[in-house]
Amino acid sequence: MFRSFFPEPKIFFPSGLLWIGVAMAIWFTAGEALSGVLSLGPWLGVAPTEASPDPFLSPDKIWLYQYVLMTGYSFCLFWYFYRRHYWYWWSVVGTVTILEVTYFTVQFDAWTNGWNGTFFNLLQQASSNPGTVTFEQIAEQTYIYAGVMAPYIILLVLLTFGTSHYVFRWRRAMTFYYMSQWERLRHIEGASQRVQEDTMRLAQILERLLVAFFDSMMTLVVFLPLLYGLSSNVTTVPIIGNVDGALVWVALVLAAFGTGLLALVGYRLPGLEFHNQRVEAALRKELVYGEDDEARAQPATVRELVAGVQKNYFRLYWHYTYFNLARYSYGNVASILPMLVMAPSLVAGAMTMGTYQQVVLAFNRVSASFQFFATSWPTVVELLSVYKRLTAFESNIPPGAPLVVDAKLPAHPAPHTEIVDVGTPSGP
Incomplete structure (x- = not known):
C-alpha cells in the first residue's frame, strides 16, 4: 500500500513529523533572528493602512510564508539525495505541496476572520450612526476582500486538480506492485477487486483524510491563539x-x-x-x-x-x-x-x-x-x-518481494489489445 509509492515508509513518515517539530522549534526560538537575514518581507510586504490594518501580505506574514516554503521543500531536497524514489516527484514533492497549499488555505481563513471583524464593525457603525460611513469605505473593503479571494479560489482549483493526479499516481503504483505478484495473488477470492477497486479507494480516502487531518492541525495552530484572545469578549459562560x-x-x-x-x-x-x-x-x-x-x-x-x-x-x-x-x-x-x-x-x-x-x-x-x-x-x-x-x-x-512500481505502457493502446508488463521505465 505504501511501499510502492513512498520511499522507505517506515522512515519517511516519522521523519516528516520530526521535521515539522524541528521547523516549529526553530521558528519559535530563532525565527525573529533569521528574518533579519533571510526575510523578503521588507521588499515584498504591504504596509498596514486604516482600511486594511492586517494585510494578508504584511512583512511579517511574508516571512512566515517564506519560512514554511523553505522548510517544506528542504525536506524534499533531503529525500532527493538520500533515497530518491521512482515516484519521488509525486510521493515526496506532491505530498509536501499539498500540505503547503493546505496551510495557505488556513491562512486565508484566518485573514478572512479578521476582515469580517473590520467589515461588520463598519456596517454596525453605518447603521448606528448614519452619515459617519461612506459607500466608498464599504466598497473599499469589498475590493480588499476580492483581491485576496481571487488567488485563493485559483489555489483551491489547482489543489483539487493536483490531488486528483496525486491519487491516481498512488493507485497506479499499487496496481503494478500487486500485478508483479499476480501469480501468488490471482487465486485469492476477490483478487481483481482488491487490485482494481480497493487501491483506488485507499488512495482517495487516505488523501482526503490526511489533508483534512493536517488542515485541522494547522487550523488549531492558527486559530487557537485567536480564539483564546477573543474569549476575553465573553464576559460569562x-x-x-x-x-x-x-x-x-x-x-x-x-x-x-x-x-x-x-x-x-x-x-x-x-x-x-x-x-x-x-x-x-x-x-x-x-x-x-x-x-x-x-x-x-x-x-x-x-x-x-x-x-x-x-x-x-x-x-x-x-x-x-x-x-x-x-x-x-x-x-x-x-x-x-x-x-x-x-x-x-x-x-x-x-x-x-x-x-x-x-x-x-x-x-x-x-x-x-x-x-x-x-x-x-x-x-x-x-x-x-x-x-x-x-x-x-x-x-x-513474501517478505522481500521485488518492488515493481510501474510498467512501460503504450500511450494509446489499440482497442481490445492486451497490455503486457514489459519492464520498468526511467520515470513516471
Missing part, C-alpha cells in the same frame, strides 16, 4: 461562569465528548464493512464465472449468495441507524452551542457585531478541528475496512 479562554475549553470538551460517543456507538462498523466486501466479492466472482460456464451462477447458488449479502446489509442498516442518530444529534447540539455560550455577552452589550462574527467563525473552525475524528468517523470506518482487506491481500506476498 452559562454553568461554568467566567473562565480564561472559556471558548477554547468549551470547544475542547464538546469535541472530546463527540469523539468518544461516536467511537463507542460505531465500534462494530469496520468489521461489518470488511465482511460486507467478502460476501459481495463471493457473489461477483460467481457471476463472472457464470458468463463463461453455464454450470456456474445457477439460481440456487446465486440465491444463497444473495441471502448472505442481504443478511450483512441488513445488519449494517441497523447499526448505522443508531450510529446516525448519535451523529446527527451531536452535530445539531454542536451547531447551536456557540450561540448559547455567547448569549449572555450579547445581551449585556459586551460584543460588537464584528467581534461576534469573529468569535463565531473562530469557534466554529477550532471546534470543527477538535471534532475531526467525530465528524470523520464514517470515513475512518471505510478506511479501516479497505485497509484490512488489502493487509490480508498483501499477507500472501
